[in-house]
Amino acid sequence: MTTPANRASRHTPNRRGEGDRLRRDLIAAANKLLAQGVSHEKLSLRAVAREVGIAATSVYLHFPDKMSLLLAVYQEHFEVLARHLEEAVAEHAAPADQLRAIAHAYCRFAGEHPDAYQVMFNVPGSTTRPPRAIGEEERPGLPAVRIVQRVISACVDAGIARITDPWTATLCLWGALHGVLSLRTARPTAPWPPVEDLIDAIVATHLTTPAARQ
Missing domain, CATH: 1.10.287 (Helix Hairpins)
Structure with a gap:
């Protein structure tokens, strides 16, 4: 044995x-x-x-500590997410289409990697002060956030963004997409429209001009 x-x-x-x-x-x-x-x-x-x-x-x-291990766990997941987002952006030239592609890529990632998504966004975090300060560049999700901010900044520059602060817009987009995914999981029998339609509706609230359908 x-x-x-x-x-x-x-x-x-x-x-x-x-x-x-x-x-x-x-x-x-x-x-x-x-x-x-x-x-x-x-x-x-x-x-x-x-x-x-x-x-x-x-x-x-x-x-050396639990925080270091947690950062390593999240680093692996966020690298995959960031790669999905970059690939989605690369398929389009127009900022509005890039934003729509990013939103769909985020939700596809959640569907294709449910365990990873659970760990990344649904596991309760610590409410106590970490044993050491976490530098900005140590934060595993930063590259993914920067991809979204870059696209939203392009939308702002093109004059098609309803929210002109890219950071605020990034948080609002993330919160809306996560909310839809979480609600659909928690209440699967509700009469939800197709998830693709919900994603398009969320993106539309962020733009003054519609993005093209893929």
Whole structure:
């Protein structure tokens, strides 16, 4: 029978690549616990270590604190989201069409990666002060936010944006899209219109001119 001690020995970083594998295992274990509904507050390095099958002290070989591990989890998910958004933008030249494409790409990401979306946007965050300040460039979601801001800035420059502050518009768009996705999940039997129509309606509220349908 495999015991925790035996599993821990397999994770001892004594071979080339073993340390990287353990780091990936720790990120995957933390992500699994978060996807199961564990909040930032209740997630512990001890629980993550137990999920992997190693001694709790081994976690510190890769992550000095829980915040570092959480940032690593979110970094992986937001890199995928940012790639989806960039690919959507690249398919269109007009800012209005780019904004519509971004909104649809965001919602497709949620549908194609439901566990990741749950972790990224639905797991309760910490209400206590983090052990250290998180620099702006450390924030995993920043590249994705900047993509949306860039497109909205282009809409502002083109004179077609109803909200002329790109940051405010980005938050409003994000909140509206997330709200629709969350409501459809929470109340699936409600008489919802097709999600594509809802997305188009949200984008339309941000523009003075309609975006073209794909």
